[in-house]
Amino acid sequence: MNVLIIEDEKPSARRLNRMLGEINITVNEMLHSVEEAIVWFKKNKHPDLIFLDIQLSDGLSFEIFDQVEVKSAIIFTTAFDEYALQAFKLNSVDYLLKPIDDEDLANAVKKFKERTPATQNVALNFDDIRKLLGATPVDREYKKRFTTKIGSHIKMIPIDEIECFYSENKGTYAATIDGRNYLLDTTLELLENDLEPEVFFRVSRKYYININAIKDIISYTNSRLKIKLNHWNEHEIIVSRERVKDFKTWIA
Structure with a gap:
């Protein structure tokens, strides 16, 4: 075969x-x-x-x-x-x-x-x-919150408080508007099913970003774009070249 x-x-x-x-x-x-x-x-x-x-x-x-x-x-x-x-x-x-x-x-x-x-x-x-x-049903349910374990406690993180999701050292994290980063029990690949596509976009292998958290969009080398979020500033967020076209359609 x-x-x-x-x-x-x-x-x-x-x-x-x-x-x-x-x-x-x-x-x-x-x-x-x-x-x-x-x-x-x-x-x-x-x-x-x-x-x-x-x-x-x-x-x-x-x-x-x-x-x-x-x-x-x-x-x-x-x-x-x-x-x-x-x-x-x-x-x-x-x-x-x-x-x-x-x-x-x-x-x-x-x-x-x-x-x-x-x-x-x-x-x-x-x-x-x-x-x-x-014609995919408009009433499809997406995640409204994520949970993470902090010591013996379980914290709920509302989706509208998350500026971006990112992967680092084989872990997947949610970065929130208060400047905190929470380790999640998921992967960026699995997030595809959980996130509302009009709100979150995967700009690269490493990042999903929230459209409501975008502060600035800057032209970058090799036809790419650099994204600045309202609070996240730990690492540069770069829209990969193959995703730039779809990204521009997403924000239009």
Whole structure:
């Protein structure tokens, strides 16, 4: 079986690769952007199965299929709400909500293997999927607070008091408006499911920032941007070059 992973978060891609290896599935290639995938598909034999993230660093992964006709079976790996995905679930092998569960992954692969050759190559209507994604339920619940343990106490941190989330020394922290930093039992990857996208944006591998905490935006080297927050000043926050376009759209 020829298997491809398209995922912009390299730690997530490596984790998925390891999980597939545990069920004896070998991944032939891992790609991380729309542009990279388009080039790859034009030069290589298309795989039997693609594990496809929807939001990549340089755009929606559906843009790949605007440029290349791909007939591979697809398992979506996404943080989008299941209600928006139900309508097109039958047009793909399956979808897996992040963080991916071992049992769900095994069942999705089993479902792919059980499909007959005649049904392996299903034409997906990506325009319809785009519309559905735009119709994700507006009443989706995001986290309103986080908790952290301080000695024998558990402290609650309201989401509107957090200026940014950041990773450091393998830990994930919340920096608050009172200048404190709290260690959280989560990762930046898992925060994707918890944070309201209109309020928080991941500007780099290391930082999620709160739009309400932005004090200044400054042009930086190599077409990047430097962000100054109202209170955070421990380290520079730089919008990575591949995220600048999406960042400008986010703040518009």
